[in-house]
Amino acid sequence: MKIGIIGAGHMGSTLAHLFTAAGDDVAIANSRGPDTLLDLEAHLGHHAHARTAEQAARYGGVVIIAVPFGHYRDLPAAALAGHTVVDATNYDPERDGRDERLEHGSVTSSELLQLHLPGARVVKAFNAMRWDHLLDHGRSAGANRRYGIPVSGDDPEAKRQVFDLIEQIGYEPVDAGHLGEGGRKHEPGTEVYAADLWADTLWARIGVS
Numbered sequence: 112m113k114i115g116i117i118g119a120g121h122m123g124s125t126l127a128h129l130f131t132a133a134g135d136d137v138a139i140a141n142s143r144g145p146d147t148l149l150d151l152e153a154h155l156g157h158h159a160h161a162r163t164a165e166q167a168a169r170y171g172g173v174v175i176i177a178v179p180f181g182h183y184r185d186l187p188a189a190a191l192a193g194h195t196v197v198d199a200t201n202y203d204p205e206r207d208g209r210d211e212r213l214e215h216g217s218v219t220s221s222e223l224l225q226l227h228l229p230g231a232r233v234v235k236a237f238n239a240m241r242w243d244h245l246l247d248h249g250r251s252a253g254a255n256r257r258y259g260i261p262v263s264g265d266d267p268e269a270k271r272q273v274f275d276l277i278e279q280i281g282y283e284p285v286d287a288g289h290l291g292e293g294g295r296k297h298e299p300g301t302e303v304y305a306a307d308l309w310a311d312t313l314w315a316r317i318g319v320s
């Protein structure tokens with residue numbers, strides 16, 4: 112599969128590592144340009160390609176966003192139209208600046224991202240586990256138990272694509288519901304956030320069938 116990743120820090124480079132190791136081709140971008148990603152590209156091997164954010168957005172059917180949430184308005188909306196966009200970001204008022212709508216819970220950060228990207232199908236996933244745990248906690252298919260990754264979104268087909276990605280890197284997707292309702296279930300401050308739960312436990316807490 113061809114996957115774009117925008118954001119090449121802790122989270123973006125971890126996801127790039129996991130997906131290239133699984134045999135996917137990844138185009139990864141940061142804000143400073145591909146020349147600053149050559150070491151990472153070399154480290155990740157021939158499945159990885161350093162690109163601009165615009166190029167990463169157009170690279171594959173699925174594009175993962177792993178930038179500080181406060182930068183979401185910089186994302187290339189036209190290039191992301193028609194794509195499944197995986198929102199791995201979290202709102203952090205100290206880092207991103209205080210947003211009253213998010214503070215009061217009238218909207219979730221993923222819904223704001225969806226409003227910025229009207230042509231994309233936004234799915235929230237990979238936001239609830241620390242990058243260094245994500246790197247280590249994957250289990251091969253058939254393992255007795257696998258860790259769960261909560262997923263929320265409004266488009267069933269886009270969600271299925273993200274479920275497949277999660278399976279590929281050794282986790283079990285847990286459907287948490289719609290983007291807004293589900294997003295609230297696995298954001299910072301919720302009981303499952305950074306709790307590293309087995310899939311069955313996670314499903315019992317926030318899953319929908």
Ligand SMILES: NC(=O)c1ccc[n+]([C@@H]2O[C@H](COP(=O)([O-])OP(=O)(O)OC[C@H]3O[C@@H](n4cnc5c(N)ncnc54)[C@H](OP(=O)(O)O)[C@@H]3O)[C@@H](O)[C@H]2O)c1
Nearest residue numbers: 118119120121122141142143177178180185200201241242
């Ligand atoms: N760290 C975790 O364990 C963790 C876990 C779950 C979710 N998250 C979420 O994932 C997101 C990234 O966190 P992180 O820890 O990976 O941050 P980080 O290490 O600071 O990396 C941020 C990356 O985003 C890039 N970036 C910033 N603005 C951009 C833009 N406009 N276009 C393209 N790239 C841009 C930065 O590029 P430059 O360096 O070139 O500016 C950098 O590569 C955050 O929303 C965070 O809340 C993090």
